[in-house]
Amino acid sequence: MRSFLLLAALLAAAAPETRADDWRAWDITRDLTSQIGPRMTGSRKGKQAEDFAFRRLKSFGYDNVHFESFPVTAWERGSLTLTVAGQPVAAAALGGTPARADLDRPLVDMGNGGPEDYAAAPDKARGNIALVYAGLLPDTPASVRRQGRWEKVALAAQYGAAGIVLIGTDETIAIGSATKGEARAAIPAVVVAKSDGMKLKAQLAARPAKAGLRMRNRLYAGAARNVVATLPGTDLADEHIIFGGHLDSWDLATGALDNAAGAATVMDVARAFKAQGYRPRRTIQFVLYMGEEEGMLGSHAHAAGLEARGELPKLKYMFNTDMSLDPMAFNLWGFDADQGFYEALAKSVGAARPGFQGKIISRPMPGGDSEPYQLRGVPILYLNGDLTAQHHGCQHAACDRLDILTPAQVNNTSIVSALALKALADADRLPAQVLSGEALAAYKKANGL
Ligand SMILES: [Zn+2]
Numbered sequence: 001m002r003s004f005l006l007l008a009a010l011l012a013a014a015a016p017e018t019r020a021d022d023w024r025a026w027d028i029t030r031d032l033t034s035q036i037g038p039r040m041t042g043s044r045k046g047k048q049a050e051d052f053a054f055r056r057l058k059s060f061g062y063d064n065v066h067f068e069s070f071p072v073t074a075w076e077r078g079s080l081t082l083t084v085a086g087q088p089v090a091a092a093a094l095g096g097t098p099a100r101a102d103l104d105r106p107l108v109d110m111g112n113g114g115p116e117d118y119a120a121a122p123d124k125a126r127g128n129i130a131l132v133y134a135g136l137l138p139d140t141p142a143s144v145r146r147q148g149r150w151e152k153v154a155l156a157a158q159y160g161a162a163g164i165v166l167i168g169t170d171e172t173i174a175i176g177s178a179t180k181g182e183a184r185a186a187i188p189a190v191v192v193a194k195s196d197g198m199k200l201k202a203q204l205a206a207r208p209a210k211a212g213l214r215m216r217n218r219l220y221a222g223a224a225r226n227v228v229a230t231l232p233g234t235d236l237a238d239e240h241i242i243f244g245g246h247l248d249s250w251d252l253a254t255g256a257l258d259n260a261a262g263a264a265t266v267m268d269v270a271r272a273f274k275a276q277g278y279r280p281r282r283t284i285q286f287v288l289y290m291g292e293e294e295g296m297l298g299s300h301a302h303a304a305g306l307e308a309r310g311e312l313p314k315l316k317y318m319f320n321t322d323m324s325l326d327p328m329a330f331n332l333w334g335f336d337a338d339q340g341f342y343e344a345l346a347k348s349v350g351a352a353r354p355g356f357q358g359k360i361i362s363r364p365m366p367g368g369d370s371e372p373y374q375l376r377g378v379p380i381l382y383l384n385g386d387l388t389a390q391h392h393g394c395q396h397a398a399c400d401r402l403d404i405l406t407p408a409q410v411n412n413t414s415i416v417s418a419l420a421l422k423a424l425a426d427a428d429r430l431p432a433q434v435l436s437g438e439a440l441a442a443y444k445k446a447n448g449l
Helices: 002-014 025-036 044-059 115-120 149-158 194-206 256-276 297-308 339-352 389-394 407-426 437-446
Strands: 066-084 100-109 129-133 163-167 189-192 209-231 236-246 282-289 315-320 329-331 359-361 380-384
Touching: 025 044, 025 256, 025 407, 044 066, 044 209, 044 256, 044 282, 066 189, 066 297, 100 163, 100 194, 115 149, 129 149, 129 194, 149 163, 163 194, 163 209, 189 194, 194 209, 209 256, 209 297, 236 256, 236 297, 236 407, 256 282, 256 407, 282 297, 282 407, 315 407, 329 339, 339 359, 339 407, 380 407
Parallel strands: 100 129, 129 163, 163 189, 236 282, 236 315, 315 380, 329 359
Antiparallel strands: 066 209, 100 209, 209 282, 329 380
16 A cells, blocks of 8 residues: 555656646636635635635645634725716725715816826815826826825825725726725725726816715724645755735625636645645745735735744745736746746746746736735745736626636646746755845835835
């Protein structure tokens, strides 16, 4: 029996999965989205998702799976009506917006809702409801930086607006958090589809109009849990690599792309490594984060925990998967990394996943669970997904459902991720080093952090 098991393990190790059909990320994505559905942080469904991940990782043979709990203010959507000049407009509240609002105020066009717009008319939004484009309008000078959703909400509040209506960048009503990490936004914030919002802009240009904004939401104190499983290293066991992705989602859909498929990839790679009997040189931590959508609460809690326990110096790399569907490019996140390492990796990935473009880019994107580590100088690897306009439009919207993904796309994410993770775990020398002191300060400056 023992020799049979040994032989089976050797065979498995010799033949790691190379076909999309060999992988299970699609199955896990389907189970997560159909058995649980939306996974809001701190909610009942969120807890179910945490339990789901815990049980799956255990079932793959990890006896060290554990939860890391952190406090959150859970937010639950209630009712909302938005009217402009008495006419109803379809809208959705952003996460973290206040429990109640009953506003009847003038709606004023604040352009992009950036610092420039408020500097040009500092009193225009005061006491009114600001109408703001969520992206950058076509006539915006190239020097203007695009502000994030929560920055636009915070700026409107800072300039005294009583509420804000964001105009989406496409026809889906895509929400997101009105704050970054704070429990509650200062003002009610809603989003409307692009064409509806542009009509409102035209309407305001012709004549002033009032908006009626009524919302009810529920906010309550709760907790959420990251789920962590560890695959111990061998000769470099004291060097740790995180392979992470967020498990939570928004509530308008089942968050299939953002980020059930990513969380499933983390679980699937953990599964495959156990099944292959793979023994990495470095220790790999598989981390499923909660609270990403509310401002990376889980990853900040995890990084702070490492720091508090004195374990941060062990962490040498963070590999994040979030909307990394069917990856085509390695994103080195602005770190000064060894190109040769990634070129060699691109070749081996290309052999296992025909059609892989193997592009190497190095541009951090704002937000995401890599942020707490990046800010502490830990090098980041991110895989850029092969995303269509439909995928982008469905992020945080009612269409982020399983039917916008295919099994091959999801399972390809496992193939590429597993190879990249093995390359990092087994490298003689990692392609980028942890930054500290002046080098970290220079990195932050270069990347606007
Ligand atoms: Zn995400």
